[in-house]
Amino acid sequence: MCYKVDMNKFDKILMSVQKPGRYIGGELNSIDKSNKAIDVHFALCFPDVYEIAMSHLGLKILYGMLNEQENIWCERVFAPWPDMQEKMEENDISLYSLESKTQVKDFDIIGFTLQYELSYTNVLNMLKLAGVELLAKKRKGLKNLVIAGGPCTCNPEPLADFIDVFFLGEAENSLLEFVELYNKSKSKKESKEEFLLKAAKIQGIYVPNFYDIEYNDDGTVKNIKVNKDVPEKVQKSIVKDLDNSYFHQSFPVPMIEVVHDRVEGEIFRGCTRACRFCQAGFIYRPVREKSPAVVDKQCKILCENTGQDSLSICSLSSSDYSSLEQLIDLFDEWTEKEKISVSLPSLRINNISDRLLNKIKSFSRTGLTFAPEAGSQRLRDVINKNVSEEEIFSTCKKAFASGWNNLKLYFMLGLPTETNDDIKSITKLAGKIIDIYYDDKKTIKRRAPKVTISTAAFIPKPFTPFQWEAQDNIEKLKEKQQLLKESNRCRKVKCNYHDAYTSFIEAVFARGDRKLSKVLLKACDKGLKFDGWREYFDFDKWLEVFKECEIEPEFYACRKRSFHEVLPWDHLDYGISKEFLINECKKAYAENTSENCKQKCLNCGASCFEGGICYEKRKA
């Protein structure tokens, strides 16, 4: 270890915290370029603890991609657990990278991935712990440029005051181009503004400082105007050809236990289904698939290079992958021989063939999870889930007959137009599924079945037909959770629900604007962090923060917007037209469903990228 701090002190600190293995690096396949001449030193920061960060596929892709460039050194930086942070602060140790233990404030570019809104305080906290100035406008020069990517960049406005550059969409193309441009500007000793003006010309690059927001008296956005010669609307960047885009062949292998210690094979991006609550399905459009032969090859190489014995496919809706059976056949040829277990998550409840079910069974015997999302057909139609009760029962029946005893079902509470009857339908549905188990003469002889209902609060998200909806306030949500619990009459059905308080905070930031930046600053001052973790989430402190900033959080979470309102993300273009979303919203209220991309093109707008399923379909 070459950290520039008293090694004895550091050793003592590591021995006094939980899981010191989180902070040491030294893993097989980690990249050490300390003896090489590099031009750009890049800190790839995941704003959560090691075990979460090391399970993230996007991190693996970018780490490999950047390090493949000889003159770029990309090192990992993760959020220290609060016990370690306390020790670091007591001993004047600032945030450092895992590979070389270099202080983050010595890096050229500091890049964060924004996976979920509750990690925003961790982003600020990490910058604070690194000794890097939080406010973008106060950071002068090119050193310590702070950038961010990931799904939350579709509305990154609450972080606009802290981040210099946001990467909209997928970073495989835009990031490399950006870093190369940075290197040129650095050698020419250009100013930060000169560099950012050039960078803004790259597809997907959004420099928040070049946009001014004006507000109405009622707090809504009046307009969003550019203050430099940059596009009025920033369009996201996508990778058109997934087969030929960069995919990593190796990644540091964690020594300690992490959440997902496995190889992940991405099979496609985007989703054809257009479920009306789902942001990911829309912001990653158009749907682009990878060929099964390519996925198979990539997974094989990764398994060889990491020695991991577990493989999982990754997508938003794996049973929609057009070559799923083919891919499974390819996996069959080597995974059993190499003693690698395969898991197939993210399956839809209504298109699991018998053959697929048998395959899942042969791979592993973990529980099956499906997401009907709503208990009644009426509400499923409102959200455009396009799954009938018949289909649910048929799949559960098949699953039971194949040997599964336990099923997990995900639902949401607080969906638009939801009634008490809809909520009671959830437990009714679960009860009927238990009946199906006992109806089958074969299964009745086995051990008792268990259906676990897991509910989460609906959170309206940008770029969905429900982006104008109000989230139920916390009292209402708790009432609904209570109603659900009381409606459950079956001992073999278990009801879990996700905490309403965290969902409320998530909803505030999901559709937040720049006025929330002072909230984040104060939250950071008050030591709020790891909000996604039950043991650290402090709702009372959040309320204190909002009060002191004179911000009403309900304005963001629980207010229904009109279609005419200027939304804080209107200057960001993800290819999904507002007209399409408005139309889908109206259809929702009329309880009408919409077809998926494979059945019929609904003109969502994603065809503007001239790639993927819409372009292929148009050609046909």
Add this chain to the structure above:
Amino acid sequence: MKNVRLRFKKEKECKYISHLDLVRCINRAVKKSKLPIWYTEGFNPHPLLSFPLPLSLGMEGERECLDIKLEDMAQEAEIISKLNENLPQGIRITQANIPVKKAKDIAFALYELKITSEDKKINAKQISENLQTLLKMEEIIVEKKTKSGLKNINISPDIQMYVVGEKDNYVKLTVVLSAGSEKNINPNLLLKAFEDYFGIKIYAKIKRIELFDKTLNIFE
């Protein structure tokens, strides 16, 4: 089928990973090495690894021991290089031989401790003097966590031999303690005893150097 005894170092960053983490690293390295490892039969085939004496998290190991079964013959040099290629730098296989003794023959272990005090007023000389006093005592009583709860035990008979060396700003203690499946004394107990008797908080970097059988011959 061939039984092979590997000796390895656990040091640098890897001193901070637990025994279970170590097992995971070795399992993966064994798999990646493509050595002719013998796999267990049954539903979940895995290599048969056996660690006669696990090392506590935080301690370094100079000649740790791991027994493994191979299907076929393989040269010692090949085993060592193929495994090291696939292990993190902090774990280094140093030897691969046929086991001489049985795992249960381990009776003692040699540890090297570098001891300093948290209290700046206490210097190496004082630690050294106190340590010598403690080690000479007939009865060194300390609380040990056992399967049946906390017990007070006397660890004096478990100290086979020791050398206390006073350095500039730390004390080097080289000590042989009882080790193995029958009786195992963790050097941290000695440190705890010191703290209990003298009321001085001390801190040590601990390295296990060697293993011995009950006649104090090196365990091979």
